[in-house]
Amino acid sequence: MPLMTRKIFKELAEVRQKPCISIYIPTDRVGDNKKARIRFKNHIQSVRNHLQENGMQGRQALELTKPLEMLHEDGEIWRHLSDGLAVFLSPGKFAYSTFPIRFREFQNIGSNFYLLPLMPVFNGDGRFFVLGLSLNKVRLFEGARDFVTEIAIEDLVPQTLQDTVGSDHEQRALQFRSGHASGGHSIYHGQGAAKDYRKEEIVKHLREVNRSITEVLQDYDAPLVIACVDYIFALYKSVNSYPKLFQKNISGNPDEEHMKDMHAKAWSLLKDHFLKHRVDTLKHYQFLESKGRTTSIIDDIVFAAREGRIDTLFVEKEKQLWGELGSGGNGINIKKEKTKSSICLLDMAAKDAFLSGARVYLMKRDDMPEKESPATATLRF
Secondary structure, three states: OOOOOHHHHHHHHOOOOOOEEEEEEEOOOOOOOHHHHHHHHHHHHHHHHHHHHOOOOHHHHHHHOHHHHHHHHOHHHHOOOOOEEEEEEEOOEEEEEEEOOOOOOEEEEEOOOOOHHHHHHHOOOOOEEEEEEOOOOEEEEEEOOOOEEEEOOOOOOOOOHHHHHOOOHHHHHHHHHEEEOHHHOEEEOOOOHHHHHHHHHHHHHHHHHHHHHHHHOOOOOOOEEEEEOHHHHHHHHHHOOOOOEOOOOEEOOHHHOOHHHHHHHHHHHHHHHHHHHHHHHHHOHHHHHHOOOEEOOHHHHHHHHHOOOEEEEEEEOOOOOEEEEOHHHOOEEEOOOOOOOOEEHHHHHHHHHHHOOOEEEEEOHHHOOOOOOOEEEEEOO
């Protein structure tokens, strides 16, 4: 299933047409996801009803939502999900991805895609990957602070040493290890040429694994933690070309590790890396406030985001704030509830800020720098 990258996020954020349909549902990692499929089916019908109520002919609505129906009918996809599924559809655009995030069920139809729930994938809780690496098996996991899911790579990455060097590698190694003593008896040893030859084969295998993994993760900017024995990690570092390889490994045999245990160990290694910026920003918030480099005024945040002036944006988790830009793009008209022409101002500000290089964090209300506002920003200038 396609993974969300910055490139795909940018493509979705730049879509401006009606209707843009965004659907978020919680899912399960195992089983056939019957309840989730029922929820999704209900969303399909809800979308069709909305489209027809807003002037689209029934046949047109059926044609537009055909990709949603095909996704619903694909049982194989529903058996390989994570904690949440996000689906995006507009005329000429269809994308979906599974996430290690337990989404609140939500649907939005408007003139742009609603992407605010995806912010933890790129910021805050942080996305990372864990590669379980042995000579017998290779597994790849995608994780965040509270979630982890396995990515199917069996057809993309060589799984064993034999996959890379061929079935005769053991026979070749045996020839290096074997000799004959007087009387016709065989003797075996584990040093010298045989040891060097096996190391050469292992490096060749790891080079192929690295090449394949780098291709899989080529559009990502997330740390990769290797779970493997120390000897293998030292060799893997010598052939690695992935720029975000974390320089400490989860030591031990990953074949004996459960996915959740590897995730916990990886987060333990990475948490300071991910939380440092958010912690430092909150720590220095009052200082930045005294310098006039913070704001919790929604109008200011929306326009600062459009102008690329936001350094860090804090948004209240699972909050929507509906409104419209004033005539000529001046000012904000906040609405008490969603209307046909309104947009989520928090979603718009988050997308604009993120695409201009800002960090965007979704926070519980009690953790917000300014609890009376659903958004607070620190400014570059």
